[in-house]
Amino acid sequence: MLVYTDKSRLPRAGTPCSACPLRAKPAFADKTVDDIAFIQSMKIDHRLVKAGSDIISPGETDAELFTLFAGWAYRYKTLPDGRRQILNFLLPGDILGLQASLLSASQHGIEALTDVEVCVFSRRRVWDLFVKMPTLAYELAWLGSREESMVDENLVSVGQRSAAERIAALVISLFRRAETLGLVSDKSFQFPLSQQHMADALGLSLVHTSKTWSRLRRAGLFAFAGGRLTLLNPRLTARMASLFEREMTPRPLI
Amino acid sequence: MLVYTDKSRLPRAGTPCSACPLRAKPAFADKTVDDIAFIQSMKIDHRLVKAGSDIISPGETDAELFTLFAGWAYRYKTLPDGRRQILNFLLPGDILGLQASLLSASQHGIEALTDVEVCVFSRRRVWDLFVKMPTLAYELAWLGSREESMVDENLVSVGQRSAAERIAALVISLFRRAETLGLVSDKSFQFPLSQQHMADALGLSLVHTSKTWSRLRRAGLFAFAGGRLTLLNPRLTARMASLFEREMTPRPLI
DNA sequence: CGGCTCGTTGATCAGGATCAATTATCGTGG
DNA sequence: CCACGATAATTGATCCTGATCAACGAGCCG
Numbered sequence A, B: 001m002l003v004y005t006d007k008s009r010l011p012r013a014g015t016p017c018s019a020c021p022l023r024a025k026p027a028f029a030d031k032t033v034d035d036i037a038f039i040q041s042m043k044i045d046h047r048l049v050k051a052g053s054d055i056i057s058p059g060e061t062d063a064e065l066f067t068l069f070a071g072w073a074y075r076y077k078t079l080p081d082g083r084r085q086i087l088n089f090l091l092p093g094d095i096l097g098l099q100a101s102l103l104s105a106s107q108h109g110i111e112a113l114t115d116v117e118v119c120v121f122s123r124r125r126v127w128d129l130f131v132k133m134p135t136l137a138y139e140l141a142w143l144g145s146r147e148e149s150m151v152d153e154n155l156v157s158v159g160q161r162s163a164a165e166r167i168a169a170l171v172i173s174l175f176r177r178a179e180t181l182g183l184v185s186d187k188s189f190q191f192p193l194s195q196q197h198m199a200d201a202l203g204l205s206l207v208h209t210s211k212t213w214s215r216l217r218r219a220g221l222f223a224f225a226g227g228r229l230t231l232l233n234p235r236l237t238a239r240m241a242s243l244f245e246r247e248m249t250p251r252p253l254i
Numbered sequence C: 001c002g003g004c005t006c007g008t009t010g011a012t013c014a015g016g017a018t019c020a021a022t023t024a025t026c027g028t029g030g
Numbered sequence D: 001c002c003a004c005g006a007t008a009a010t011t012g013a014t015c016c017t018g019a020t021c022a023a024c025g026a027g028c029c030g
Helices: A033-042 A098-102 A125-132 A134-160 A163-180 A195-202 A206-218 A234-241 B033-042 B098-102 B125-132 B134-160 B163-180 B195-202 B206-218 B234-241
Strands: A043-049 A054-056 A065-070 A073-078 A084-090 A109-112 A116-121 A188-190 A222-225 A228-231 B043-049 B054-056 B065-070 B073-078 B084-090 B109-112 B116-121 B188-190 B222-225 B228-231
Touching: A033 A043, A033 A125, A033 A134, A073 A195, A073 B134, A084 A134, A084 A195, A084 B134, A098 A134, A098 B134, A125 A134, A125 B134, A134 A163, A134 A195, A134 B073, A134 B084, A134 B098, A134 B125, A134 B134, A163 A188, A163 A195, A163 A206, A163 A228, A163 A234, A195 A206, A206 A222, B033 B043, B033 B125, B033 B134, B073 B195, B084 B134, B084 B195, B098 B134, B125 B134, B134 B163, B134 B195, B163 B188, B163 B195, B163 B206, B163 B228, B163 B234, B195 B206, B206 B222
Parallel strands: none
Antiparallel strands: A043 A116, A054 A109, A065 A116, A073 A084, A073 A109, A188 A228, A222 A228, B043 B116, B054 B109, B065 B116, B073 B084, B073 B109, B188 B228, B222 B228
């Protein structure tokens, strides 16, 4: 993992969990002081990871547990001949490495999509957490189930939807997630995926992704410029993807 | 859910968890008496479900938690126009409805593939379990991660593998799972999937599934007769699917 | 300026979808 | 025991979505 060691350039590294700016967002449920104190006690580092490098490498054992503090990342698996499947994308507040930390070796890799900041939690203390902090343990399991549910949805896309439907589904689901984090202003948000990322996530070729992508743009579903995506027609995009509005209840932030 | 109410025809319904025949299998890790006693106290029913009916319906709220005691099942999602994606298959000893029980409403359905027996656990007491039984809570989370890891693998199949590779991957992964349960004798095991099930799991059309399936049979990878599948060439099948041998550590049985 | 990576666009190809017809397989009732 | 209808599997013909090949333009960095 590529890491900045010079913490002096990381003003937020010193911020206590109780004053975590993420926690203030409406996407996340409130926590008791005790829970926050325990989280703080588990936190062993605050790291910067450069875009494109692994936060957890495939096959890594004893990977720590992370919370994505800022930036985007994704989970992926590769086949021996190099084919890569992106399993799901990770946004700020998402937990990262839970599967790797419970199972013995990581079955997947996690790579930083943008420059990223992560909170690092001691893997050894996860067990401690289950013993002492049932609320947090429950929330950990909850977050795991939520991630599975996202993978489920991606599997539906790749297995059943056409190329255009897949892109529409990807775009709205990311839009909605960004929205709950307050990252959307005026229907537009920072969209850091390359077309190669989309292709690998959707099970499409790079070329076909490009063609379908620009077809949907010409159709007026969305616009893309300067790394920002503007969802011009959310209704139509959602309908094209058959992706239901699913109200987002505040979720736990570990 | 279609249920037999006449328990008299269910001799195993009265068997205490401590004498659970599944528990004796090498696939499952040993448990303390305390843990087993708690599991027993959570168990509120032992039900038979007919093949083809839902154990958990899509959108169901307050679904209970189950362990699959005997038979096969699968998780699935459907799109409004009827397209169906099978997310993963469930074999005896697998937990079922964990996601539905943690999240508020079930995002998927679970259907019995064969006639099935399930142990029913009180959903209300799951929280109790997290408070009192950290070991079991940890194992629940572990089982959740394991299921996610299976969905991950299916997503790799559907996103990256060719039709033949997908079928090969499905066949071996089911073979291996059946093997750990002692269901395989002489390289062959009961294989209850219809071609429609395979098609829906692999994101292929029914017709193409049939053609590829018989091509692989003619190629000598496996044979299928009388509902039993015989894996004639496990090595080649595994290589075709690029599915690595992954040693199975004993897993928790709740 | 050259050498990257990334996106775009056109031409061609093929894997798998769709359509259609036939053949087991099986449970059910006469 | 057989006839029947329903469901599941097979096979051939044709079509089309999306893969592959190839060339080119745009932005970016050294």
